[in-house]
Amino acid sequence: MKAHGSFYDILGVSDDSDLIAIKEAYKRKLLAYHPDKKPLHHHMEDKTIVNRIQEAYAVLSNQRTRAEYNEGLTQQSKRAGVVSDGEGLDMFDLDDFKMVQEEPPMDDYSNSYSRIYWEKDCPRCSTEQGFILTETALSEQGTKVTETGESGRYEVLAQCNSCSLWLKIIYYDLDEVDDTFLHG
Incomplete structure (x- = not known):
């Protein structure tokens, strides 16, 4: 056994x-x-192992410290990208992402529109802008969710551009939400 x-x-x-x-x-x-x-x-190695066994028992035999320990394991798993919604994916709301609006260059006379995208640092590998979602990705790759009963709810899967973590991102089409709210 290792310690x-x-x-x-x-x-x-x-x-x-x-x-x-x-x-x-x-x-x-x-x-x-x-x-x-x-x-x-074996004396020195076993002392370390015995200390770890005693520490494990002290934490797991107490309901309060065990709950705190379990929460710590859950948070550690989240940072590692292991926390699941039942499908093995971390779930985030698009509101958890930073919205960025890029204006076209001032010398661009081609009637370019501003570009909007959402970015988030990767919760696993900490890569800055590990996740970038464009309006195009949301409109073309998003899937409408109907089983929740929420109107205008969509989800899209995205992978970190630096590691293997995949996220499920939930977002809402406000035109559909507003329409249901007004005419519902």
């Missing part, structure tokens, strides 16, 4: 184990790795 990993891994229990299972695993691991039960050359 790292989640506290659940250290004790060899699942994250939904009850207190009895955690206590039994703690006793079993403590007996297996206690320095008094091993030859001298």
